[in-house]
Amino acid sequence: MISQDHYPLARTRFTAGISIIVPTYREVENIPLLLARIDALRRDRDLTLEVLFMDDDSRDGSIEAVERSGFDWARIIVRQGPRGLSAAVIDGFRAARYPVLFCMDCDLSHPPERIPAMILALDAGQQMVIGSRYVPGGSTDDDWGFWRWINSRIATLLARPLTQVRDPMSGFFALRKADFDQARDLNPVGYKIALELIVKCGLENVGEVPIHFSDRVHGVSKLTFREQLKYIQHLRRLYLHRFANAMYMAQFLVVGASGVVVNLSVLSLLKWAGLPDMLCLAGGIAVSVITNFLLNRRFTFSYAKDRPILKQFAGFVGASAVGMAVNYGVALYLNAHVLGAGPLSLQFAALGGIVAGMLFNFLGSRYFVFHKRFVKR
Structure with missing residues (x-):
């Protein structure tokens, strides 16, 4: 002072x-x-x-x-x-x-x-x-x-x-x-x-x-x-x-948390319907990818929300392919070789896959799908 x-x-x-x-x-x-x-x-x-x-x-x-x-x-x-x-x-x-x-x-x-x-x-x-x-x-x-x-x-x-x-x-x-x-x-x-x-x-x-x-x-x-x-x-x-990247990551994680709820809810619903575990996992991932895309487009990377939505969604799915593969592979591995056949083993396996794929999904979204057209250092 x-x-x-x-x-x-x-x-x-x-x-x-x-x-x-x-x-x-x-x-x-x-x-x-x-x-x-x-x-x-x-x-x-x-x-x-x-x-x-x-x-x-x-x-x-x-x-x-x-x-x-x-x-x-x-x-x-x-x-x-x-x-x-x-x-x-x-x-x-x-x-x-x-x-x-x-x-x-x-x-x-x-x-x-x-x-x-x-x-x-x-x-x-x-x-x-x-x-x-x-x-x-x-x-x-x-x-x-x-x-x-x-x-x-x-x-x-x-x-x-x-x-x-x-x-x-x-x-x-x-x-x-x-x-x-x-x-x-x-x-x-x-x-x-x-x-x-x-x-x-x-x-x-x-x-x-x-x-x-x-x-x-x-x-x-x-x-x-x-x-x-x-x-x-x-x-x-x-x-x-x-704090650009830290803030984008924080918002991405919040959206991802909502995707966890969607993923586990759909997975549990399909499991209750008697579908095989592989289809339950795939269904949960697919629906959560759609909701995550819409929320990230509207909130996390809102600067890009005026661009063509179908093209962005195609890019989002493509850029997240590695993350989805990691998510799916880790979940299957944990379910088959780590967690055993407990009553909630499939849900915990899915949660592990979600965490593993999150980083790959963020990097793809931030720097490929919703990239800023002009970045000034």
Whole structure:
């Protein structure tokens, strides 16, 4: 953590200019209040800055509120495309004029007075600086409530494998435009854009400046249950980006586990019908191959789900042939020579075959059937 108190406030270090990006949707009451506080900071610290309100077509007077302010360093850009906080921030960063980028909310929860401390932290060598609630000196309003606190903590814990930052959920952060321009494949879902940039820009040196996080007074919170579900979807994408093969393998194993249930259920049904063991084993494998293909296509390797399904299925069966042969051979061997003729020996033999064939099936699916057409190291 780097706090303002650790550095002298040398005004000459701020002359490069900063762009403050503020995503908005129906925040007309807060815009004049935020601009007044930023203006006071600008004059006190002699800052060169601009404020870009990235508005998701609020139609609530936000345009007029910015125009009435009379500040030539403040402008509003009305976005006509799909709404979304993260997308608005990215568009704002791309439209920014100055080399240092800030993101903050319009609801006055983020104190602009902490901007000088965050600039100094960038000058000290940090790649990104976050206004943090959870480092020493950081705080939230007393009426936050237990459930809001626990929700934030759980969300932070889920992001821990991606970054060791204590408050990656913060929407108040700064980074250099040069670092932002290094990002590739930005594809955020929901509202946690800082976490997206930490991962996609490869930022390892991230500092945190303590802030007091205030509850909004005007307007309505945009943090809905739907947005929280989008966060889970966003995390999945980031995990796939950071830990690609491990995540694909984990999802493949989950689908494979469902295939085990299908395999054993069909096998047991055929066994109950009095069919020979060889046909029971073959039937269980055949049905589970079909269900595994459909689930892997829809979830594990969803990037390839728009390609021709019949061609993919033919490739899936072909690429999994080695795995199926291993599965079938190991199961037969275990049933005949290892497990004997116990009441569930056939089921245990089938389970051993499934495990042996799983690795072969994953490699075939990952690198042949559902391969990515463009892979960037």
